[in-house]
Amino acid sequence: MRYELDQLLEAEDLARLTDEAMASPAEKRHTFNPRRLGALAACLALILCLANYQALAAGVKRIVDYFSGVGAVDQGTPVLVLEEPLTWTDGTWTYHLDAYQSGGHLFVEMEYLSTRLEPGADVNTGVPDYSFEMELLPPADGDGPWLSQEEAVDKSAASYEDLNDWGSPEGAALREAGYRTYGSHSSLFQVGDFAGENYRLRITFIDDSVIEGYQTFTYEKELNLIQAEAKAAVTDSRTFPEGTVTVLVSEDGSGVTNFVEWSELSEYDPLGHSLELQFIGASGKRYPAYFHNTYLVGFEHVEYYPRVEVNEPITAVEISKIFFSTRSSDQERCYENLNWVIQLPQE
Incomplete structure (x- = not known):
């Protein structure tokens, strides 16, 4: 109408x-x-x-x-970013991590891609195939105040996706690059008064699709932020x-x-x-x-x-x-x- x-x-x-x-x-x-x-x-x-x-x-x-x-930020608001996104490979998986901070909020996003079709990579089932956790760790010296456990940890469940189900240009480009499975996750931390330029981030995957028990993958990464222009x-x-x-x-x-x-x-x-x-x-x-x-x-x-x-x-x-x-x-x-x-x- x-x-x-x-x-x-x-x-x-x-x-x-x-x-x-x-x-x-x-x-x-x-x-x-x-x-x-x-x-x-x-x-x-x-x-x-x-x-x-x-x-x-x-x-x-x-x-x-x-x-x-x-995107758009009120003029005068400090914005911090990673100088370059973090990328690493473990077995068939490749991980990309980026982070942005504005005011008292830190946003961390990840994409992870595999060159093989991973078990349970079916977007139609709606059944979680893995549990995902991001945790901001306290300063290395361990003496200063830090976020509460509830504020410092983000947990969720999600599914891998079969890139053959993607009819988009993005899916075609990823398949052409040799990838078969896709996953992504993001976390928003309210760091408030503890906002800084350097963080330690622990990332934990618990793979629920493994037939005999759970399989856990853990990575720790340094987030060194710089002032964005x-x-x-x-x-x-x-x-x-x-x-x-x-x-x-x-x-x-x-x-x-x-x-x-x-x-x-x-x-x-x-x-x-x-x-x-x-x-x-x-x-x-x-x-x-x-x-x-x-x-x-x-x-x-x-x-x-x-x-x-x-x-x-x-x-x-x-x-x-x-x-x-x-x-x-x-x-x-x-x-x-x-x-x-x-x-x-x-x-």
């Missing part, structure tokens, strides 16, 4: 909502609950789309920086009834981030939002986008990047759709046909 905005609202109400959305809202923070773009597309039958809506341009009201791998970015904003969306595009075209300043109409009810966008190369070719989320509390740390390899300069980004969701409604609201193209500076 499609509607024009003036079909949904009386002229007086439309003017009031526009005035409210353009007003300078108080400083607020909201946690973003992302949904994969593929899932959003699959649910379009349930989405209320407002076709041909031309959003109003608006000035940037919040000053933020763009950090690669993290903000990326030069082009910024543009548009205002919708739900709030003002500000998009930051890195000048080198490698990534996009964004955030919302919610309007008074939505400030007590927002659940999240997402973009559908394409990167545009110098040749005019369009590249689909995928996203990465660090789930750092207090801001929308989402970064979009080209889903496939790009072998030419990116000259622009086009935001084709914006989806908003709220806690009080089962439907997404979709704004499309935005004609929102952000041009990048060319040398």
Whole structure:
């Protein structure tokens, strides 16, 4: 079902909502609950789309920086990252670990891939095949205060995935590289006053798929963080009834981030939002986008990047759709046909 905005609202109400959305809202923070773009597309039958809506341009009201791998962060907020992701191999498995810290939160994410089809790698069963634990260890000297055990440990269960079940470009690339099984896990630690630049991390896998008993794998890694540098970015904003969306595009075209300043109409009810966008190369070719989320509390740390390899300069980004969701409604609201193209500076 499609509607024009003036079909949904009386002229007086439309003017009031526009005035409210353009007003300078108080400083607020909201946690973003992302949904994969593929899932959003699959649910379009349930989405209320407002076709041909031309959003109003608006000035940037919040000053933020763009950090690669993290996204948008309030200017002045310290952001620490690993200088290079950690990678190691054990038998058929290859592990990749990255970490980001903003304020009092440390986000650690891992991917692990095997060159063989591991037992129990069936995404359809829903049965956990392994238990996973990440633990931040106290300082090596053991004398200083440290997090409580509950705060320092994250435990969960998950399943391996057979990469033959992945029809995506990412799955094809991993299979071409020789991998057959995929797993991933992330942990968010509230380090608070104990935030620093160096951590010891213990990672434990308990393989439940072993026929005779459990098999445990444990690794300890040093996380040595450095101050991240903000990326030069082009910024543009548009205002919708739900709030003002500000998009930051890195000048080198490698990534996009964004955030919302919610309007008074939505400030007590927002659940999240997402973009559908394409990167545009110098040749005019369009590249689909995928996203990465660090789930750092207090801001929308989402970064979009080209889903496939790009072998030419990116000259622009086009935001084709914006989806908003709220806690009080089962439907997404979709704004499309935005004609929102952000041009990048060319040398």
